[in-house]
Amino acid sequence: xxKILEISGIIKDFPGVRALDGAKLNVYQGKVMxxxxxxxxxxxxxxxxMTGIYKRDAGIIKHNGKEVEFNxxxxxxxxxxxxxxxxxxxxxxxxxxxxxxxxxxxxxNFRIDWNLMFNEADIILKKLNLKYSSKExxxxxxxxxxxxxxxxxxxxxxxxxxxxxxxxxxxxxxxTESLFNVIKELVAENKSIVYISHRLKEIFEICDxxxxxxxxxxxxxxVVADITEDHIIEKMVGRKLKDQFPRIDTxxxxxxxxVKDLSGEVTKDINFSLQKGEILGIAGLMGxxxxxxxxxxxxxxxxxxxxxxxxxxxxDINSPQEALKNKIAYVSEDRKGDGLLLGLSVKxxxxxSSLLKFESRYKKIDEKKxxxxxxxxxxxxxxxxxTMDQLIKNLSGGNQQKVxxxxxxMTNPKILILDEPTRGVDVGAKKEIYDLINEFKHxxxxxxxxxxxxxxxxxxxxxxxxxxxxTITGIFRRExxxxxxxxxxxxxxxxxxxxxx
Amino acid sequence: MKTSAALNGTTIKKENKLLKNKPxxxxxIFGVIVSILNPRFLSTANLxxxxxxxxxxAIIAAGMTFxxxxxxxxxxxxSILAICGAVSASMLAGGVNGYIVLIVTIILGTILGAVSxxxxxxxxxxxxxxxxxxxxxxRGATLVFTDGKPISMxxxxxxxxxxIIGGGYLxxxxxxxxxxxxxxxxxxxxxxxxxxxxxxxxxxxxxxxTKLSGINVEKLxxxxxxxxxxxxxxxxxxxxxRLGSAQPTAGTGYELDAIAAVVLGGTSLSxxxxxxxxxxxxxxxxxxxxNALNLLDVSSYYQMMIKALVILAAVLIDRKTHK
Numbered sequence: 001x002x003k004i005l006e007i008s009g010i011i012k013d014f015p016g017v018r019a020l021d022g023a024k025l026n027v028y029q030g031k032v033m034x035x036x037x038x039x040x041x042x043x044x045x046x047x048x049x050m051t052g053i054y055k056r057d058a059g060i061i062k063h064n065g066k067e068v069e070f071n072x073x074x075x076x077x078x079x080x081x082x083x084x085x086x087x088x089x090x091x092x093x094x095x096x097x098x099x100x101x102x103x104x105x106x107x108x109n110f111r112i113d114w115n116l117m118f119n120e121a122d123i124i125l126k127k128l129n130l131k132y133s134s135k136e137x138x139x140x141x142x143x144x145x146x147x148x149x150x151x152x153x154x155x156x157x158x159x160x161x162x163x164x165x166x167x168x169x170x171x172x173x174x175x176t177e178s179l180f181n182v183i184k185e186l187v188a189e190n191k192s193i194v195y196i197s198h199r200l201k202e203i204f205e206i207c208d209x210x211x212x213x214x215x216x217x218x219x220x221x222x223v224v225a226d227i228t229e230d231h232i233i234e235k236m237v238g239r240k241l242k243d244q245f246p247r248i249d250t251x252x253x254x255x256x257x258x259v260k261d262l263s264g265e266v267t268k269d270i271n272f273s274l275q276k277g278e279i280l281g282i283a284g285l286m287g288x289x290x291x292x293x294x295x296x297x298x299x300x301x302x303x304x305x306x307x308x309x310x311x312x313x314x315x316d317i318n319s320p321q322e323a324l325k326n327k328i329a330y331v332s333e334d335r336k337g338d339g340l341l342l343g344l345s346v347k348x349x350x351x352x353s354s355l356l357k358f359e360s361r362y363k364k365i366d367e368k369k370x371x372x373x374x375x376x377x378x379x380x381x382x383x384x385x386x387t388m389d390q391l392i393k394n395l396s397g398g399n400q401q402k403v404x405x406x407x408x409x410m411t412n413p414k415i416l417i418l419d420e421p422t423r424g425v426d427v428g429a430k431k432e433i434y435d436l437i438n439e440f441k442h443x444x445x446x447x448x449x450x451x452x453x454x455x456x457x458x459x460x461x462x463x464x465x466x467x468x469x470x471t472i473t474g475i476f477r478r479e480x481x482x483x484x485x486x487x488x489x490x491x492x493x494x495x496x497x498x499x500x501x
Numbered sequence: 502m503k504t505s506a507a508l509n510g511t512t513i514k515k516e517n518k519l520l521k522n523k524p525x526x527x528x529x530i531f532g533v534i535v536s537i538l539n540p541r542f543l544s545t546a547n548l549x550x551x552x553x554x555x556x557x558x559a560i561i562a563a564g565m566t567f568x569x570x571x572x573x574x575x576x577x578x579x580s581i582l583a584i585c586g587a588v589s590a591s592m593l594a595g596g597v598n599g600y601i602v603l604i605v606t607i608i609l610g611t612i613l614g615a616v617s618x619x620x621x622x623x624x625x626x627x628x629x630x631x632x633x634x635x636x637x638x639x640r641g642a643t644l645v646f647t648d649g650k651p652i653s654m655x656x657x658x659x660x661x662x663x664x665i666i667g668g669g670y671l672x673x674x675x676x677x678x679x680x681x682x683x684x685x686x687x688x689x690x691x692x693x694x695x696x697x698x699x700x701x702x703x704x705x706x707x708x709x710x711t712k713l714s715g716i717n718v719e720k721l722x723x724x725x726x727x728x729x730x731x732x733x734x735x736x737x738x739x740x741x742x743r744l745g746s747a748q749p750t751a752g753t754g755y756e757l758d759a760i761a762a763v764v765l766g767g768t769s770l771s772x773x774x775x776x777x778x779x780x781x782x783x784x785x786x787x788x789x790x791x792n793a794l795n796l797l798d799v800s801s802y803y804q805m806m807i808k809a810l811v812i813l814a815a816v817l818i819d820r821k822t823h824k
Contacts, residue, residue, distance in 0.1 A: 298713075300712075300713070319715075319717070320712060320713055320714070320715040320716075321715040321716065321717055323715070324715040330713070332710075332713060337709065337710075338707070338709035338710045338712075338713050339710060339713070340707075340710060341703055341706040341707045341710050341773075342706070342707070343706040343707075343773050343774065344702065344703065344706055344773075348699065348702075348703075352703060352711070352714045352716070353714045353715045353716075355696040355699060355700075356696065359695075359696055363694075363695045363696065363697070364690075364694045364695065365694055365695060365696060365699070407714070411715075
């Protein structure tokens with residue numbers, strides 16, 4: 001098998017940490033190589049070394065058998081390596097063609113040759129089975145389609161190797177499927193793919209080889225067909241994992257939250273209730289209105305009709321501060337967007353919603369008290385950070401998520417809404433988050449979990465509520481819930497009689 | 502307050518503290534050079550003079566720091582200063598008690614700031630355009646109110662307090678310097694030690710996330726512009742009392758000096774990063790620079806150019822270290 005790219009013995013030091021320590025990656029011509037590892041294993045650093053964004057401290061990169069040195073992404077691009085980042089780099093108010101050729105506009109006589117650019121772009125779009133004209137604005141596209149535009153961009157640069165960093169993280173199932181089809185076509189054209197994902201199922205579906213990293217080290221390279229999921233997880237975390245979802249049964253208490261006939265800007269006819277010590281999972285496809293429902297309850301979106309009762313008492317919640325006063329806390333699905341303040345420290349993030357309780361004389365924040373409480377959460381949640389003054393952006397996804405949950409917990413909520421609590425979180429931290437959720441349940445907290453991962457929903461919830469088109473299409477007890485039933489409700493072909501009230 | 506990196510350990514922390522004080526280091530180096538070129542620079546009289554001259558800009562810049570930390574900007578401070586100065590002078594001339602004038606004027610400035618803040622928060626307007634409108638409107642209002650002529654505050658008994666504010670000395674030090682120090686002590690306390698201060702940094706860092714954390718961002722922004730307006734009014738009082746009269750064109754261009762001081766002090770114009778101690782250093786750099794160029798007999802035309810280049814250099818250095 002021909003190695004188009006051979007990276008070995010890479011060492012990269014950052015102040016205080018060795019991010020890569022003998023990392024290795026082979027990219028084979030016309031094959032899909034999975035790059036696997038927990039968050040913080042060094043995958044992103046590896047990508048940045050590979051594309052010349054970072055300089056390595058030691059190691060060799062061979063491209064087509066020749067040793068090479070990339071000084072910056074421009075040079076790696078010229079060599080045919082393109083990377084599609086997890087956060088897409090597209091400009092919404094420019095057309096598809098302008099985005100594809102951004103910085104490399106096709107010109108004639110010092111003027112942009114629009115016809116040529118649109119034509120070229122249309123050809124690439126067609127190849128990717130995209131129905132859009134390249135004159136459309138990128139802002140109109142869904143996230144999945146935007147991803148395709150990134151791929152189109154890579155193809156327009158004549159990329160031979162395309163690196164995809166968590167490409168399906170925000171995609172719906174159908175979008176994922178069409179992405180896979182495109183990958184298969186690219187491979188058929190002898191292009192090589194490096195595929196980074198937390199979703200192990202996808203690895204088995206689309207990848208030929210897998211490279212596993214841990215703590216910046218190379219652990220294993222294997223042919224995917226020869227290995228099992230357990231094998232990968234074991235290599236990734238360096239320990240055996242069993243009981244991903246240790247469900248605990250607790251006695252359910254009184255009804256703590258009842259939502260009655262709730263309609264609003266982004267939700268319609270919502271009826272459900274939640275007991276103390278109960279976990280209610282909300283399933284549904286992207287765009288079904290799950291996050292919107294959570295944010296309506298939390299007071300971010302206006303409601304037009306209906307009532308919310310907490311402990312039997314009607315409440316009127318019009319803002320997050322009123323929600324928090326009523327002991328409802330919400331942990332966002334989008335840590336970087338509206339969940340955390342990346343420029344602030346672990347401590348400042350964690351206490352932001354609860355500063356009132358640390359206020360002492362002359363409105364002074366009692367920092368001693370604050371630090372004690374933050375410290376407690378850091379150790380209880382096993383948050384890995386050198387100090388509590390560390391900027392949150394320097395933490396791994398899993399640890400960031402734990403801080404986000406700790407922030408919600410610090411407000412002493414009775415009702416906790418977790419929106420995609422394990423998105424972008426590695427396997428080890430996932431388990432820890434599940435354990436924490438179960439502990440909250442044990443303490444009698446009422447919990448709502450929104451998740452796109454079916455095993456997570458099925459594994460944790462006491463009841464599962466499915467949403468489709470802004471409303472509820474089914475509520476199942478976990479004994480009667482199956483993946484098939486949930487999926488049918490999620491795509492709107494089945495509507496279960498709802499026995500609430 | 503917050504420089505990036507800091508991957509771990511105390512060594513890096515110390516390094517950060519040094520970097521953080523870059524404006525201060527620059528100020529000291531600059532001071533040493535000037536004092537070698539002209540020993541008169543270091544005389545007590547001259548240093549007090551610098552501080553007194555700096556106090557106006559510094560007080561405005563303190564308020565501006567709050568606004569910029571939230572990611573906003575306040576262009577209206579110069580005009581608020583002018584109209585508040587004019588109103589205070591005419592009240593004094595009309596025989597109103599000095600203390601009442603002081604309080605009423607500061608409240609007026611605070612309200613004017615709050616009005617801008619309300620348009621920005623609840624009207625969802627951009628801070629730049631809103632305060633630009635306020636700047637123009639209030640300058641016009643000042644000209645109407647004063648009829649384009651200076652208003653004398655008179656020499657009545659009620660003006661005595663004002664004489665002290667602008668021209669008085671306490672233990673040989675001009676009163677405006679005390680006021681400046683008090684303003685900075687309070688602002689520093691508020692930003693560093695209170696809930697409100699944390700929220701100011703949070704809003705500048707990520708407004709959506711701050712909202713979702715249960716903080717009333719709208720109200721907070723109104724407050725921030727109110728603080729800026731109130732401090733501009735205080736600066737207006739000092740100028741008026743120092744001159745004994747209110748000039749209709751007072752404070753023209755002061756908003757830019759204040760913004761320069763804030764940015765020189767290492768506060769990011771996009772919000773979320775910065776400190777009040779940086780701002781006072783920034784204001785001092787501008788003050789010392791003007792004074793030094795005067796002492797060195799540089800023509801005022803060249804002074805402007807040099808000032809501009811110093812600000813450019815300082816911001817460039819800051820960018821390098823913040824990155």
